[in-house]
Amino acid sequence: MAATYTIREFSIADYDAAYALWEVSEGIGLSAADSRDNIQSFLTQNPGLSFTARSSDGSLVGAVLASCDGRRGFLYHCAVARDRRGQGIGRQLVKRSIAALAQRGMRKCHIFVLADNEEGRRFWRKIGWEERHTILVMSRDVIAMDGGTAPRPGTAERRSEAGG
Numbered sequence: 001m002a003a004t005y006t007i008r009e010f011s012i013a014d015y016d017a018a019y020a021l022w023e024v025s026e027g028i029g030l031s032a033a034d035s036r037d038n039i040q041s042f043l044t045q046n047p048g049l050s051f052t053a054r055s056s057d058g059s060l061v062g063a064v065l066a067s068c069d070g071r072r073g074f075l076y077h078c079a080v081a082r083d084r085r086g087q088g089i090g091r092q093l094v095k096r097s098i099a100a101l102a103q104r105g106m107r108k109c110h111i112f113v114l115a116d117n118e119e120g121r122r123f124w125r126k127i128g129w130e131e132r133h134t135i136l137v138m139s140r141d142v143i144a145m146d147g148g149t150a151p152r153p154g155t156a157e158r159r160s161e162a163g164g
């Protein structure tokens, strides 16, 4: 019998369980950007786009964040619990976010994947995503670490927001 799970919209009440999953998921890069307040703000600004999967005992077994900036969609932090992988949960989470982005009029969605995340790359390719070899991600801080407003060159986080 197929293992059961339920997909629901990601709410801030899911934060602790989702964060714990991301922390133990290889290929997910966490940073100060993933604080509870920031994720609350992210969900408020992007309602209906992010999802979790919970198994029948209520435990969180998968999560994905998605956003829309008005012209493109973005997915972040797609992860499935190790013992629930290979059951289609990752594919379904992505499918729900993509469908919601399409409803919002988005025609394309991007992800950031750590270049050394070979398994993650295989997953994305398998479910229809195309690697782009002519685009390089560049980043910089917009608020200096000392709280000032003028960013110092070359201080961008090295592992940025990669990891889905």
Ligand SMILES: CC(C)(COP(=O)(O)OP(=O)(O)OC[C@H]1O[C@@H](n2cnc3c(N)ncnc32)[C@H](O)[C@@H]1OP(=O)(O)O)[C@@H](O)C(=O)NCCC(=O)NCCS
Residues within 6 Å of the ligand: 025, 026, 027, 028, 077, 078, 079, 080, 081, 084, 085, 086, 087, 088, 089, 090, 091, 092, 111, 112, 113, 114, 117, 118, 119, 120, 122, 123, 126, 127, 162, 163, 164
């Ligand atoms: C990547 C990840 C989310 C996939 O979740 P999952 O629930 O196991 O994926 P699914 O079961 O939905 O797999 C969908 C398809 O991709 C394939 N697939 C999944 N992981 C794969 C891998 N590592 N290599 C090759 N194929 C893979 C599956 O076989 C399936 O194909 P099928 O439908 O033809 O059988 C999960 O492995 C994970 O959490 N990894 C760690 C975090 C991570 O790297 N996330 C991506 C960040 S960019």
